Amino acid sequence: MKQVAKEAANNEVLGALDSVLQERRTASGDSSYVASLYEKGLNKILEKVGEEAAEVIIAAKDCKGAEGQDALLGEVADLWFHTMVLLAQQNLSSADVLVILEERFGLSGHIEKATRTRS
Ligand SMILES: N=c1c2ncn([C@@H]3O[C@H](COP(=O)(O)OP(=O)(O)OP(=O)(O)O)[C@@H](O)[C@H]3O)c2ncn1[C@@H]1O[C@H](COP(=O)(O)O)[C@@H](O)[C@H]1O
Numbered sequence: 543m544k545q546v547a548k549e550a551a552n553n554e555v556l557g558a559l560d561s562v563l564q565e566r567r568t569a570s571g572d573s574s575y576v577a578s579l580y581e582k583g584l585n586k587i588l589e590k591v592g593e594e595a596a597e598v599i600i601a602a603k604d605c606k607g608a609e610g611q612d613a614l615l616g617e618v619a620d621l622w623f624h625t626m627v628l629l630a631q632q633n634l635s636s637a638d639v640l641v642i643l644e645e646r647f648g649l650s651g652h653i654e655k656a657t658r659t660r661s
Pocket residue numbers: 559562566573574575576577619620623
């Protein structure tokens with residue numbers, strides 16, 4: 543895996559990207575890829591999320607060595623990015639998802655499922 547700026551890549555990037563995605567609501571699709579997705583609407587954004595998810599699967603299946611890992615990371619970044627565009631389009635953000643992950647943190651999926659099926 544590339545070591546480039548790994549230390550700098552943290553949650554702050556998600557927050558900064560959330561802000562940019564909000565700002566792009568008033569931008570033109572000619573100058574902004576994100577604004578062009580907003581203009582095309584929900585179906586186009588969903589299409590991109592599905593496409594990127596499929597690319598993650600293919601990259602994971604083909605993942606061999608450092609090159610394969612870099613390719614997989616690139617595809618996961620594309621998927622995260624497009625899901626963030628989806629959230630922004632729905633007036634949500636990565637911060638909202640992080641709240642849920644934080645609430646779940648430390649709770650085993652098995653235990654959570656058992657609690658859910660009992661109620
Ligand atoms: N993180 C990203 C990012 N990741 C991926 N992409 C774009 O997502 C697209 C991925 O689509 P594909 O790989 O399927 O390529 P494509 O064939 O061009 O796509 P389609 O024609 O099928 O839509 C590419 O155009 C990438 O450049 C991103 N575009 C933007 N960002 C961030 O969003 C910010 C705002 O971007 P703009 O709105 O373009 O200024 C940027 O500063 C970045 O921080």
